[in-house]
Amino acid sequence: MKSARNTLPEEPVNDVTAGIDWARDDHAVSVVNARGREIDRCTVEHSAAGLRDLVTMLGRNGVGEVAIERPDGPVVDALLRAGVTVVVISPNQVKNLRGRYGAAGNKDDRFDAFVLADTLRTDRARLAPLTPDDPATVALRRACRARKDLVAHRVAVANQLRAHLRNAFPGAVGLFADIDSPISLAFLTRFDTQDRADWLSPKRLAAWLASVGYSGKKDPAVLHAHLRAAPRGATGTHAEAEAHITHALVAVLTTLAEQIKTLSGQIADQLTAHADQHIFTSLPRSGRVRAARLLGEIGDCRARFPTPESLACLAGAAPSTRKSGQLRTVNFRWACDKQLRDAVTDFAADTRHDNAWAADLYQQARARGHDHPHAVRILARAWLFVIWHCWQDRAAYDPTQHKALQRILNPTNRQAG
Incomplete structure (x- = not known):
């Protein structure tokens, strides 16, 4: 099957088009007529008042179509609410299009706004209007990306903890399968230095593992042997100073694990309520x-x-x-x-x-x-x-x-x- 693609009309509304060069603090706006001449330009602040001024300026010039470099954000939302057609032209395309208007190809926000507006005028057959996703899909996408970022943070902090322990308490590295697993974090909370780990015997370690509900397959005697075979870590006053770093990293990992778990549950709930969930959950x-x-x-x-x-x-x-x-x-x-x-x-x-x-x-x-x-x-x-x-x-x-x-x-x- 083939899906019909949204297309722009052959002529822009009122024979004018606009381009917006999006930035963090303000946005450059350019309006061009059917002959490619700039008839209005301005810079608006990235604020509620600035976005209202943007919509007012576009309405004053009869603009019904705007080209911009990104498909989301408050600017795009404000344009769509105002009934303006939004067309996305990627930054890479804009970079290549600058050569049409001069050999230098230098980056300038006001000039890029004009390039966007004029490209929307001349290249209509190759452009398509932005059709936004349903708010439920947008929320799901943002939640998944946020979880992905948190997982990346967890991996980075786990690597930092592992590197720290190789110097401060080598026996804790490799004791359990994952350095950021719940049992590993619980162990480091209770036995954060070589001195405290020296108190352990196979029997004491077995008792502690049972108290925290350890369900791993390694025998306590094997775990204890790992502690004894590893190089000795810092002891005494030096060990206490190193323990502060251990506790800080363990606290961060604990918090990250909790938030990832919470966000995963929220993602699952959002997915269940989505109309297209049956398509993607059916995949192997x-x-x-x-x-x-x-x-x-x-x-x-x-x-x-x-x-x-x-x-x-x-x-x-x-x-x-x-x-x-x-x-x-x-x-x-x-x-x-x-x-x-x-x-x-x-x-x-x-x-x-x-x-x-x-x-x-x-x-x-x-x-x-x-x-x-x-x-x-x-x-x-x-x-x-x-x-x-x-x-x-x-x-x-x-x-x-x-x-x-x-x-x-x-x-x-x-x-x-």
């Missing part, structure tokens, strides 16, 4: 958080991706091909939505452990000499074609209807056919 190895990430990054606006190729390109799963004369090169696609690519490749990489078709595609790519990241991108591109059809049809993924999977699962039927 999707889980709740991974399904929520895919849904949030792809969105719910079907017109944004009229073909599966357009989705694969934005996700960076399709290579970039360049041709010049007899030279043809196929390169990694740098210009893409990094968040979407991370969500899709994370999903695709794990599906090869559960889906025979995914495993076969991955192994074929590795057999051709591709490294793991390249093979995962090849698999991600294949999955995006499947996801796109499910998404456009609003249908859950059904393995029995996945013909390529069934040919692998039933080779006898394939040979008979």
Whole structure:
């Protein structure tokens, strides 16, 4: 199936277009007429009053379409509420378009606003209006990105704690599977120095592990032997000083773990209430958080991706091909939505452990000499074609209807056919 793509009318409203160069503190605005001449310009503050002035200025000039470099934020929200059509032109495109108007190509906010406005006037056939996602999808996307950032912080602090313990208390490193696991953090809270760990015997360690509900498979005697075999850490006054750092890092990790768990629960609730949740939760190895990430990054606006190729390109799963004369090169696609690519490749990489078709595609790519990241991108591109059809049809993924999977699962039927 093909999805219809939103298009701009052949002529702009009132024969005028506007461009906004978005910045943190203020925004440059330019309005051009049908002949490409700038008829008005201003700079508005990034404040409630400034955004009202922006809408007033656009209305005074009869502007119905605005080009801007980013698809979200208070400026875009204010424009959409005012009934203005928003067209997104990426910063990379604007950088290349500056050459149309001069050889220098220098960055200037007011000039970039004019470039945006004039490009919206001249390149209408290649541009599409922004169709925002449902607020529920936007909220889910932001929650997933916030959780991803918290997980990255947790990994960084865990690495910092591990590096600190290698000098202050080496026996605690590798004692449990993960340095930031609940049992590891509980151990470091109670036994934060070499002196306190020296008090432990196999029997005492077993009693303490039982008191905190340790359910690991390692015998207390093995854990105690690890403590004894490790290099000795700091003792005495020096150890007490090092313990302050240990407690600070443990407190940060504890807080991060709690907030990640809380946010994961909220994401699961938001996903359950979403109209498209059945599509993404039906995918193999999707889980709740991974399904929520895919849904949030792809969105719910079907017109944004009229073909599966357009989705694969934005996700960076399709290579970039360049041709010049007899030279043809196929390169990694740098210009893409990094968040979407991370969500899709994370999903695709794990599906090869559960889906025979995914495993076969991955192994074929590795057999051709591709490294793991390249093979995962090849698999991600294949999955995006499947996801796109499910998404456009609003249908859950059904393995029995996945013909390529069934040919692998039933080779006898394939040979008979």
